[in-house]
Amino acid sequence: MTNSIATDAADRAAGTAGAEDDGARGSDFARLSRRIVGAGLLDRRPGYYALRLGLVTAAFAGGWAVFFAVGDSWYQLLVAAFLALVFAQVALVAHDLAHRQVFRSRRSSEIAGLVAGNLGIGMSYGWWMDKHTRHHANPNHEDHDPDVSPDVLIWSPEQAVASRGLSRFLGRRQAFLFFPLLTLEGFNLHVSSFRALRRPSLRHRGREAALLVVHVVAYLAVLFAMLSPGKAVAFLLLHQAIFGVYLGCTFAPNHKGMPMLRGDDRLDFLRRQVLTSRNVRGGRITDTVLGGLNYQIEHHLFPSMPMPNLRRAQPIVREYCEELGIPYLESGLLSSYAQALRHLHAAGAPLRRDASTRGL
Structure with a gap:
């Protein structure tokens, strides 16, 4: 395979159309890509x-x-919990769709x-896709990754020093507040x-707006038509809280607590993805619950790889990194949360000292 073909395959595998070509894809990453392509791991899994999709x-x-x-009953809180888990699984399906793991065509x-x-779940597909694409291009980079911007939480001591408002107020105890805050996610x-x-750059704004409004109106209408006001509010709060916690617990183990980049810090594509990502050990149940994102290293290297192929790609990527x-970091699920919380606590240290x- 020629270098140009290898580079094209790497671009398709990375799924980062329009991203910069940093040269690594013709060297270390291209050699890994050839192994992955040769193993057939980028092939579709219809x-x-x-x-x-049928089960979800x-x-x-x-x-x-x-x-x-069930009707107007407090047993609806059990239904709310179940639907929260289902909503999160729908979000994980949307994630795979955004990376074109399911269909080859963009349309x-x-x-x-x-x-x-x-x-389905009231989340803008276009907004999330734009945000997630920028995260994939520069994971854990303070200046470019929207997932580590200091909007509510702070992710580094430097962000803590510069923080203002809510993030500064929460920053001192943010490790203890992390899981409670996920109920609002x-x-x-x-x-x-x-x-x-409101963004002119959002594709299909009219369609996105119409579908979001239909979801919200239908969701609220069904709740308040079928349930008494108190039960409807309880259903809504529990459903959205569990939904947020589940999603947060799915994405938190992947990068939080891993090295942070800032300013002119630059790594080639392979190292940028591997060094800022963490895998979570587990079996088939973990794969299902986390939607395959427990293979975060492999996913970041090959975002368009179908989820069931990530498990097979792992030994190839791990051996190549060796x-x-x-x-190449792997840890258990609870250990990954502990690492993330320790990182959050350390990031808030300047605020506690201040x-x-x-004397506060």
């Missing part, structure tokens, strides 16, 4: 995704069917993504989705 759709429809069958991926994201996704509609002497100095 059977797997037909089954997965059945769970979604079944959950709402049970909701209507098919967008249509399915709008249905799953905007209509579901609401944040909805609010951020509607705010994104050959090059690149640290408060101590001022």
